[in-house]
Amino acid sequence: xxxxxxxxxxxxxxxxxxxxxxxxxxxxxxxxxxxxxxxxxxxxxxxxxxxxxxxxxxxxxxxxxxxxxxxxxxxxxxxxxxxxxxxxxxxxxxxxxxxxxxxxxxxxxxxxxxxxxxxxxxxxxxxxxxxxxxxxxx
Amino acid sequence: xxxxxxxxxxxxxxxxxxxxxxxxxxxxxxxxxxxxxxxxxxxxxxxxxxxxxxxxxxxxxxxxxxxxxxxxxxxxxxxxxxxxxxxxxxxxxxxxxxxxxxxxxxxxxxxxxxxxxxxxxxxxxxxxxxxxxxxxxx
Numbered sequence: 233x234x235x236x237x238x239x240x241x242x243x244x245x246x247x248x249x250x251x252x253x254x255x256x257x258x259x260x261x262x263x264x265x266x267x268x269x270x271x272x273x274x275x276x277x278x279x280x281x282x283x284x285x286x287x288x289x290x291x292x293x294x295x296x297x298x299x300x301x302x303x304x305x306x307x308x309x310x311x312x313x314x315x316x317x318x319x320x321x322x323x324x325x326x327x328x329x330x331x332x333x334x335x336x337x338x339x340x341x342x343x344x345x346x347x348x349x350x351x352x353x354x355x356x357x358x359x360x361x362x363x364x365x366x367x368x369x370x
Numbered sequence: 371x372x373x374x375x376x377x378x379x380x381x382x383x384x385x386x387x388x389x390x391x392x393x394x395x396x397x398x399x400x401x402x403x404x405x406x407x408x409x410x411x412x413x414x415x416x417x418x419x420x421x422x423x424x425x426x427x428x429x430x431x432x433x434x435x436x437x438x439x440x441x442x443x444x445x446x447x448x449x450x451x452x453x454x455x456x457x458x459x460x461x462x463x464x465x466x467x468x469x470x471x472x473x474x475x476x477x478x479x480x481x482x483x484x485x486x487x488x489x490x491x492x493x494x495x496x497x498x499x500x501x502x503x504x505x506x507x508x
Contacts (some may be wrong), residue, residue: 242484244485247424251406251478251485251497258482260400269390272462286385304481325481332473333390339470340389343442344396346380347389359389 259329264286264296265336268322268329271306272348276319292334300326373411395442402427402434403474406460406467409444411488414457438464 247253259265264289270281283291288296297320300306305326308318322329337349341359349359385391397403404426408419426434435458437454438444443464446456460467475487479497487497 243482246484249484249486250404250407250424251475251482251487253404253424254482254485255474255478256403260403261392262398265394265398266388266391269388271477274504284386286391291395314442324432325488326487328438328477328481331478332470335470335473337389340393344381344389344392346384346387347392349389 256306260297263292264300264303265329265333267293267296267300268305269333270321270324271320271326272333276321277311278318278320305329384433395444401430402438403467405431405434405438406443406464407459407471409460409464410468410471411492414459415449416456416458443467445482 233345242249243257246257254279259268264288266284270284275281275284278293278297281297282288282290282356294312297306298309301308301320302325303325308320308324311317311319312339337348337359340347341349341362345360347359348356351362380387381392381395384395397406403501404422404424405419408422413419416431420426420428420433433434435444435446436476439446439458439475441463442461444458446458451453463478475497478485479500481486482497484496485497486499489495489500
C-alpha cells in the first residue's frame with residue numbers, strides 16, 4: 233500500500249485518525265450523550281436539560297452545549313430576547329447519533345440490573361422488559 | 371401508574387436508573403471504549419494496548435483495565451509468573467459492546483473528515499470508503 237500523507241482535514245486535536253477515537257474526542261464523557269438523549273426525547277431548552285434526573289452541573293451543561301454547537305451536532309436559536317434564551321435542536325449530524333444511544337441503552341438494559349428506558353410508546357419502564365426487537369423508543 | 375420503589379439492584383453509584391446513564395458511568399470517557407476496540411481487534415496484553423496510536427497514559431490504562439474487570443466486561447488470566455503478566459479477554463458482556471463501537475465508528479466515519487477504520491478484511495482504510503452495509507470489520 234502506498235504511504236499516505238496524513239489526511240489534511242482531520243481535526244487538529246485528533247489523537248489518531250481512528251473514527252472511534254475522533255468521535256470520543258467529541259462525546260467521550262459521562263454527560264454529553266445524556267444531553268443528546270434528552271434532545272432525541274424532544275427536550276430543547278437549557279432548563280429542560282438541567283432538570284434531567286442526573287442533575288448535570290450547569291457549568292458542564294453550558295460547556296457541552298457550546299461544544300456540540302461548534303461540532304455541528306446542534307443548532308441554537310433564540311426564542312426570547314430579554315433575557316436572551318435559546319432553543320437547541322439536533323442537526324442531521326446530531327440525529328445520526330441515535331443508533332449509538334440506542335445501542336448503549338440496549339447494552340445497559342441487558343447487562344446492568346435495575347435500569348430503565350423508554351418503551352415504544354415513550355413510557356419509562358424497566359429496561360429488561362423492553363426487547364430491542366419489539367421497538368424501544370430510542 | 372403505581373409508584374415504584376427504587377430497584378434494589380441498581381449500582382449504588384448510579385446517577386439515575388437510565389440505562390444510558392448507567393452505561394456511561396462505566397465507559398463514558400475518552401479511553402475506555404478504545405481499549406474495548408483493541409480487545410475486539412484481538413489485542414490481549416497490556417503492552418499491546420499501550421502501543422495503540424492514541425498512546426493511552428499507563429496509569430489510565432491500568433485503572434481502566436481494573437474497572438472493566440470489576441464490571442465483568444473483561445477477564446484477566448496470568449500468562450507469565452516472574453514478573454507476573456496477564457492476558458485480558460472480553461466476557462460475553464464485553465463482547466456485547468461491539469454494536470456500540472460499530473455505531474460510533476459508523477458515525478465518526480460518516481461525519482468526521484479524514485478518519486479511518488478497518489474494512490471487512492481488517493485493513494485500515496479511509497472511513498468514508500467503508501460502507502457499513504458492505505461490512506466493516508467492527
